Amino acid sequence: MAKALDLEELTRLYELMMTIEHRMKEIGEDFSYEKQVLENRLEHLRKPLLGELSPWEKVMIARHQKRPTALDLIPHLFDDYTEMHGDRYFGDDPAISGGIAWFGDEPVTVIAQQKGRNTKENIKRNFGMPNPEGYRKSLRLMKQAEKFGRTVICFVDTPGAYPGVGAEERGQAFAIANNLLEMSWLRVPIITIVIGEGGSGGALALGIGDRVYMLEHAIYSVISPDGAAALLWKDASLAEKAAELLKITAQDLFQYQIIDGIIPEPGVGAHFSLTDTAKQIRQHLSLAIAELHSCEIAELIEQRYEKFMKMVRFTESEQTIASSAKPSILV
């Protein structure tokens, strides 16, 4: 069984480490014995705390109840966030919050997948798993942004698009596909930040960005590690192994050039300091917006296209293996 990560304990130890570090600065040269003892302790703490987290530990952090959600971050990033509701076809999906806000002196469109922060809220927000109307609301707000020349900023945090009867009846696949196509050619800059879980097509439906960032311990995957383990080995408890194989960490995806940057998290994760996390996101947003604004829109769309077209891996051979050229006549 994959081991659970005790985030509270991790946080407590991290605070202890900070205290020791602080204490060491106060100690003069004369107290070298005490200093050595503290240094020893520090070494023991540092490794598990600041050494690399395993992919599975990152999954636990990304999914943790205490992790800041988009609606926690938004007040620290924007002013006057004004939420807009509904897809104008069917309903309003609480798993996605969207609206207009000020980023500095510029109005932007914000679209955010939103998990609940407690059980009651999670039921309302369907654990951050959008229905088609959530994706259609997102697209409506993106088209609105396009009309008024607003930059679109998306926050991704979802286990995936909701696998439910109603979702299928209302065309989940069609809603996601449409978002992918429309985002590809949207005539305003798009910035996407994966702040927690980036679950499959349900995440990508907000993920066709000119800049795509991930928080340091966020994950982004074609299938959840649990789901992959169940499919591959008929055993969900092998999720830890699947998490490693699937290459879902920000560090892996940056190396593959799937994302454009990693936003550092404070201490042992974003939950450690909401304001520090927001500050880091704000810096990245400022920089990205400045860069994207200096670009002609036609050029921007061309670059968006070129960037995504590179996200493929195959080998091309002159020779063909199979005799696929000549289909056998059947009837």
Place this chain on the structure above:
Amino acid sequence: MKPGRDQGIYCPDCDGRVDREKLYHDWKMCPFCQYHFPLTADERLALTLDRDSFRPIAEGLLTEDCLQFPEYLDKIEQDRRKTNLQEAVLAGVGNIGGHEVVMAAMDTRFRMGSMGSVVGETIVRAIRYAHDTRLPLIVFSASGGARMQEGIFSLMQMGRTAMELGKFHRAGGLYISVLTHPTTGGVTASFAALGDIIIAEPRALIGFAGPRVIQQTIRQQLPEGFQRAEFLQDKGFLDLIVSRPALRETLLKLLNFHKGVRAIG
């Protein structure tokens, strides 16, 4: 195989015993209940295109083990031998009643028709080819979803194919998407859902999430006929449901309507 049974073919829908020879003369349909047995990509091309008119494009794309996923290339090799295909899709140019078209057909025998880089790239190249030659595009989808062993690169093929289709649609190209049994996951949620005209074969399973995943999530009985072509048409997502013997004629009719239409590059 149930005990006491011979090696014959049994219809998955009505359990009737189907004579192999007859099946192949009957559009690969069950003589009792008209169940459409999945076609291989080769068979699909042969059934749809004018005789000997097919010329392949995007050949020679080889699957890469981009994540160093255990046993992945072995499985690819097995499926290559089993199917005589390089990957889960074939694409090329051919004629339907004299209309030149770009056509792609997926094959579920190969890794369940899942979409990895090669499938994505083949579809992208087919779209691009149709765009550049100003020909109509017809894609027959059949897929179990994502190619897990290619991780994020599998996911990104949804974006790439949708992106390329956006370009094609803007240029005024005609894209007919034909959904066959089964079409689920990332293929449904990208190029399969983005046709000007969307056709399905009768009773084809079409959806985003697979029925088993939905059942596990909601823990309720799924409605009768859920995610079948007729259900989707009833909900407003399919233009046409066409049984196999009438499919070529239907495509021909649709191509005739669009005779003057040419993508404008």
